[in-house]
Amino acid sequence: MELKPKAVFDYFAEINKVPRPSKHEEKMIAYLKDFAEKNNLAFKTDEAGNVLIAKPATPGMEGRPTVVLQGHMDMVCEKRSDRVIDFENDPIETFIDGEWMRAKGTTLGADDGIGIALAMAILTDDSIKHGPIECLFTRDEETGLTGAFAIEPGFMTGKYLINLDSEDEGEIFIGCAGGVNTDIEFEYYAESIPEGYVAMRVVVDKLTGGHSGDDINKNRANANKVLARFLYDISGRYDMKLCSIDGGNLHNAIPRHAEAVIAVPEEQKHEIRSDFNIFAAAIQDEYHTTEPTAEFLMESVELPETAIDDITANNLIAALNAVHNGVYEWSQDIPHFVETSSNLASIKMPEEGKIKIVASQRSSTHSQLDAVCNVVASAFNLAGADVLINEGYPGWKPNPDSELLKITVEKYKELFGKEPKVRAIHAGLECGLFSEKYPGLDMVSFGPTLRGVHSPDEKLLIPTVEMVWRHLVAIIESL
Numbered sequence: 220m221e222l223k224p225k226a227v228f229d230y231f232a233e234i235n236k237v238p239r240p241s242k243h244e245e246k247m248i249a250y251l252k253d254f255a256e257k258n259n260l261a262f263k264t265d266e267a268g269n270v271l272i273a274k275p276a277t278p279g280m281e282g283r284p285t286v287v288l289q290g291h292m293d294m295v296c297e298k299r300s301d302r303v304i305d306f307e308n309d310p311i312e313t314f315i316d317g318e319w320m321r322a323k324g325t326t327l328g329a330d331d332g333i334g335i336a337l338a339m340a341i342l343t344d345d346s347i348k349h350g351p352i353e354c355l356f357t358r359d360e361e362t363g364l365t366g367a368f369a370i371e372p373g374f375m376t377g378k379y380l381i382n383l384d385s386e387d388e389g390e391i392f393i394g395c396a397g398g399v400n401t402d403i404e405f406e407y408y409a410e411s412i413p414e415g416y417v418a419m420r421v422v423v424d425k426l427t428g429g430h431s432g433d434d435i436n437k438n439r440a441n442a443n444k445v446l447a448r449f450l451y452d453i454s455g456r457y458d459m460k461l462c463s464i465d466g467g468n469l470h471n472a473i474p475r476h477a478e479a480v481i482a483v484p485e486e487q488k489h490e491i492r493s494d495f496n497i498f499a500a501a502i503q504d505e506y507h508t509t510e511p512t513a514e515f516l517m518e519s520v521e522l523p524e525t526a527i528d529d530i531t532a533n534n535l536i537a538a539l540n541a542v543h544n545g546v547y548e549w550s551q552d553i554p555h556f557v558e559t560s561s562n563l564a565s566i567k568m569p570e571e572g573k574i575k576i577v578a579s580q581r582s583s584t585h586s587q588l589d590a591v592c593n594v595v596a597s598a599f600n601l602a603g604a605d606v607l608i609n610e611g612y613p614g615w616k617p618n619p620d621s622e623l624l625k626i627t628v629e630k631y632k633e634l635f636g637k638e639p640k641v642r643a644i645h646a647g648l649e650c651g652l653f654s655e656k657y658p659g660l661d662m663v664s665f666g667p668t669l670r671g672v673h674s675p676d677e678k679l680l681i682p683t684v685e686m687v688w689r690h691l692v693a694i695i696e697s698l
């Protein structure tokens with residue numbers, strides 16, 4: 220398999236010799252500085268460690284608007300358990316597997332090393348005719364968007380920005396979601412459990428789960444919501460006590476597991492068990508497509524000493540059952556694109572007397588993000604909980620009338636004789652932060668095809684690199 224364009228793959232090979240785990244990009248910054256000096260290009264960094272390398276316009280094209288090519292310099296460092304590597308010092312070793320490039324037992328670093336390599340090759344190619352170019356290489360995208368958060372207005376001056384951190388050749392991204400986590404806290408009294416009660420553990424398990432952004436429109440069940448639905452259903456009909464509850468884990472994952480320990484009078488035990496079986500069958504029927512592996516369990520356990528006081532337990536169960544979960548609004552501009560959503564991510568009892576809940580909201584529209592956070596807050600405020608809506612990060616609202624998008628689509632059709640897909644994603648990108656700091660900045664995002672990113676299976680589809688290169692050059696020449 221020939222590696223074309225040679226310059227792009229040569230730079231990618233060099234980059235993979237430079238260790239660059241997220242938050243440890245010092246060597247990469249030094250490498251880029253050295254690259255700029257060798258090629259007589261202007262170089263600057265900011266306090267966060269973002270790097271900007273500028274290339275002047277081809278003579279006669281100084282009046283053209285400046286275009287920014289942008290990628291992130293850090294990479295996710297994951298490895299197979301049997302692979303020995305020191306990511307802070309050792310190079311990434313690559314090999315060719317048919318049409319794919321892969322790494323020996325580690326992430327490949329094509330996310331986003333290939334984007335950096337594309338930009339570097341543009342910076343050193345004197346055969347391309349273009350206006351002023353700025354290449355922005357950001358720090359620590361993967362573990363907190365640190366560089367993009369810290370970028371100051373004025374650090375770059377471009378009118379257009381092309382983000383080279385997308386993973387599907389033929390798809391052009393024009394929007395992303397902002398995100399906010401909402402922290403909810405209930406306080407309760409531990410009450411003793413009356414005589415004659417027995418305890419049961421109720422478990423919802425092995426749901427499909429997924430990413431709370433990308434997968435929120437796939438009709439998957441949320442384990443916390445399923446459990447709350449059952450608890451609400453039985454709480455009015457039995458003399459139930461809620462002893463404990465636990466569900467979900469990460470704020471950005473759809474919870475796959477939730478469980479509770481309840482106590483009921485011994486004589487109601489059999490009836491509750493049969494209700495649970497009916498409930499489980501109904502859920503399995505409702506979600507037979509998206510949750511084929513779902514499991515439901517009710518088992519007798521030792522009676523705990525105390526339960527959550529009745530008022531708090533009832534408020535908690537009602538709020539969990541009432542709160543919005545899943546898609547909240549669809550985009551009015553892009554068909555089938557989720558504009559706004561919420562995920563009831565986790566329910567924990569980290570210490571005696573407290574129940575902590577995290578819900579995660581996303582939207583590509585700033586005002587909708589506020590709105591859905593308030594919807595979540597309303598349900599829990601009504602139930603007497605303390606609610607804290609955190610800071611979060613902004614979205615990038617799709618602009619179907621973008622001039623850069625028009626040229627990007629036009630050039631793609633000219634080169635490849637087909638329509639590219641124009642899409643937005645319901646997850647965070649650095650472009651959201653740029654759009655906040657640089658209102659009016661016209662942006663698109665695309666890149667070569669990657670699979671298995673953030674895992675040792677990460678691989679790069681080699682022929683798509685040349686396609687992206689040709690597309691990029693055509694756009695730059697015509698802006």
Ligand SMILES: [Zn+2]
Pocket residue numbers: 291330331360384
């Ligand atoms: Zn990336």
